[in-house]
Amino acid sequence: MRCLSKYEADEILASITDMAKALMPAREVAVLVGMTAEESESFIYALKNEFELPVVTAYRKGRLQTKLDLRKKVVAFAIKGSPAAQPLADSYLKENEYL
Numbered sequence: 001m002r003c004l005s006k007y008e009a010d011e012i013l014a015s016i017t018d019m020a021k022a023l024m025p026a027r028e029v030a031v032l033v034g035m036t037a038e039e040s041e042s043f044i045y046a047l048k049n050e051f052e053l054p055v056v057t058a059y060r061k062g063r064l065q066t067k068l069d070l071r072k073k074v075v076a077f078a079i080k081g082s083p084a085a086q087p088l089a090d091s092y093l094k095e096n097e098y099l
Contacts, residue, residue, distance in 0.1 A: 013058040020062025029059065 012033050019029045026047055030040035046056045071092060078089035 009054075013054055016055055016058040017062040017065075020059045021066050023063065023066060026059060 015033050016029055019032060024032075026044055027040065030043050035043060043055055043059075045051075046053050047059060050056075074085045074088045075092070077085035
């Protein structure tokens with residue numbers, strides 16, 4: 001792995017989070033941040049196997065932030081009476097019933 005300064009590493013992690021927010025596929029994110037082929041494969045492997053690495057956390061955080069934003073909008077539309085949003089909101093409620 002290349003040696004990066006803390007600033008460079010933080011910038012790459014922020015870029016990964018930002019691209020993941022836009023729901024970019026992981027392989028495309030790897031290309032855009034300049035990962036080598038080997039680093040890209042390691043990144044994909046770490047994502048699939050749920051390794052706790054900063055790049056994996058950054059990617060998951062971005063996707064989850066978008067998921068949260070989408071869910072908030074669905075719930076808001078359901079509350080306003082949207083017939084399309086209400087079943088989705090109900091399914092969100094059922095996801096948490098078994099915790």
